[in-house]
Amino acid sequence: MRHLIVCGHSDCGVIRALMAPQALEGLASVRDWLQHVEPAWKYVDEVERNAGELTRHTALTHANVLVQLDNLKTHPYITRALAEGRLQVHGWYYDILSGRIENFDEGLGKFVALGG
Secondary structure, three states: OEEEEEEEEOOOHHHHHHHOHHHHOOOHHHHHHHHHOHHHHHHOOHHHHOOOHHHHHHHHHHHHHHHHHHHHOOOHHHHHHHHOOOEEEEEEEEOOOOOOEEEEEOOOOEEEEOOO
């Protein structure tokens, strides 16, 4: 069995840019690149959207991991490998300051401490 990990991390500059798109004025190529991350907003609920900056950043980073997992699963090779049981995909979040890693638990529908 092979494993593929999509890992987001705390204090991610891409997520900060997504939270403050006005700061990208005049940086068209960066704005274009952020189109791959923009769908993450659909996973962020209203409470998280209106929370403090750190909570919003973490929620959006978690959401981006889910978006990228969804994207991966659209590729025929990945879809086939998953269906045949040759591959597992995992969504992780790494907190740089604490060293904590969270894994997305599909059964619970949320990120939980890895190994905990």
